[in-house]
Amino acid sequence: xxxxxxxxxxxxxxxxxxxxxxxxxxxxxxxxxxxxxxxxxxxxxxxxxxxxxxxxxxxxxxxxxxxxxxxxxxxxxxxxxxxxxxxxxxxxxxxxxxxxxxxxxxxxxxxx
Amino acid sequence: xxxxxxxxxxxxxxxxxxxxxxxxxxxxxxxxxxxxxxxxxxxxxxxxxxxxxxxxxxxxxxxxxxxxxxxxxxxxxxxxxxxxxxxxxxxxxxxxxxxxxxxxxxxxxxx
Numbered sequence: 001x002x003x004x005x006x007x008x009x010x011x012x013x014x015x016x017x018x019x020x021x022x023x024x025x026x027x028x029x030x031x032x033x034x035x036x037x038x039x040x041x042x043x044x045x046x047x048x049x050x051x052x053x054x055x056x057x058x059x060x061x062x063x064x065x066x067x068x069x070x071x072x073x074x075x076x077x078x079x080x081x082x083x084x085x086x087x088x089x090x091x092x093x094x095x096x097x098x099x100x101x102x103x104x105x106x107x108x109x110x111x112x
Numbered sequence: 113x114x115x116x117x118x119x120x121x122x123x124x125x126x127x128x129x130x131x132x133x134x135x136x137x138x139x140x141x142x143x144x145x146x147x148x149x150x151x152x153x154x155x156x157x158x159x160x161x162x163x164x165x166x167x168x169x170x171x172x173x174x175x176x177x178x179x180x181x182x183x184x185x186x187x188x189x190x191x192x193x194x195x196x197x198x199x200x201x202x203x204x205x206x207x208x209x210x211x212x213x214x215x216x217x218x219x220x221x222x223x
Contacts, residue, residue, distance in 0.1 A: 105155055
């Protein structure tokens, strides 16, 4: 199993541009999570899906952020328009239930 | 509000000693608690899960305790090695398999 696959690994974009982060969870895992990690705030849960349905998006900071999971093998996190304060490492993780998460390698986003 | 506290200062220990990391929480009643390891530039890696009705869990050189009265978990690495150097994160689990993470403690094991 290749694990949780995220793309791109690095993204540098200008303020105001749209950014789309992608995630392929582990096959058979029914829960998918998007986290953001910064030095100041640590790992913050943005949104999570269960069986492709968004369950809790209370961590999404603003309407500029949106996430979708059109099927069990793909999810996207979109930021439009992006701002410098969105710069962080974004992690996707999946889990088969009340067990440990498997995290992807993350996308390091820099908004200039 | 819910709060998870891990020592933000790095823990430096000598190779071969036991490392003990602490995770304290307030305003939370987790059903389970997990520990993760994170290396620079990589995502966290799951290590152990302990449920609220369990006092202790072991896996190889790792041991986790969970005291719901003290609202505290201790994470021990025995016979520590330089390869154990990393940041260790505790995470509290609640409804719907959601995890809330602490800020992590950096462990440095010196040869």
